[in-house]
Amino acid sequence: MQIQDIRRQRLSQLIRERYDNSQAKMVEDTGENQGEISGLLRTKSFGEKKARKLETKAGLPVGWMDSPDMPYHMASTSDAGVRPALVSIPTKTAAKANVSLVWADEDELKLLTAYRLATELGKSSIMTTAEVAEKNPSLLGGYQS
Incomplete structure (x- = not known):
């Protein structure tokens, strides 16, 4: 089909x-x-x-x-007000042609897409920022999960 x-x-x-x-x-x-x-x-x-x-x-x-x-x-929108989405996250190069299907909200989609398209240095920076935020959210403007 x-x-x-x-x-x-x-x-x-x-x-x-x-x-x-x-x-x-x-x-x-x-x-x-x-x-x-x-x-x-x-x-x-x-x-x-x-x-x-x-x-x-x-x-x-x-x-x-x-x-x-x-x-x-x-x-339908969940009780928390987050509408799930089945999204395709692209790989960096077309040669790989990999696409992963995941459930994500809009912010997660932006983050996942940025990570998948980033250079190795960019990926490292994203991971470092996430680790810092997890340990001490106040360093990043008070974000708390």
Whole structure:
């Protein structure tokens, strides 16, 4: 099954489960164009940018439309107010072509991405900062986990 097929299935599931099987309700909630939604469900190209845009507009975790296994209930905000996201963290070089799937909030995503793309010196600096913050949070502006 191709990624566009998975996205079509997920879009159909979203409309069915969240919007009572009504494209019109989804259009009203997300501001998307009715023809666009209808086309995506049929044969219109359903690329990554469009999938991420729809996830954002519908309040879904990043990657939800690409993951046939992610339960629908994961798309809701937790009691702590943190919306989990299934995210791809890129490697530094395309030659490695490694991507890891992890659950992360926006700050974690920024940190993980910065670390994965950093030079060895940058990675060392990030780790040193994290270790210092863990031992003495007041040195870094009072951040406490």
